[in-house]
Amino acid sequence: MKPEIQNLLGNSGGVPVLADPAAITDAKSKELIDNFNKVTSTDGLAFYPDWPAPGYYDVLVAGTQHLINGTKSADAVLDEIAKPYDDNLTSLGK
Incomplete structure (x- = not known):
């Protein structure tokens, strides 16, 4: 533009x-x-939310919904969103 x-x-x-x-x-x-x-x-943006792990956007949306609804604690949601991220790093050999 x-x-x-x-x-x-x-x-x-x-x-x-x-x-x-x-x-x-x-x-x-x-x-x-x-x-x-x-x-x-500082190259601080990712191309799209799924970058850290396949389907990660859905994990983030679900976690946010649990927080809004009060159906899970913040710690439980953090654990939930950390798992696919960590699993994907492991599958990449990191």
Whole structure:
């Protein structure tokens, strides 16, 4: 997208990929974009939620639902989401 469109997105509360931080006038949007740029500059984003393990997105959604419903404790959910991640690392030889 053209720089002016990126900047418009940034000033409208979006998270543009290539906005000019100096062109963002809204303080909250600037903070959001600065944080996004820090995360992306350190390769802190995965391509999609299933990356850590096959079907992992479903595991995360189910765990979140258990927390919202109060049907499982936070520790139980953490154990539940750690298992497929750890199992996948083991299958990769790590």
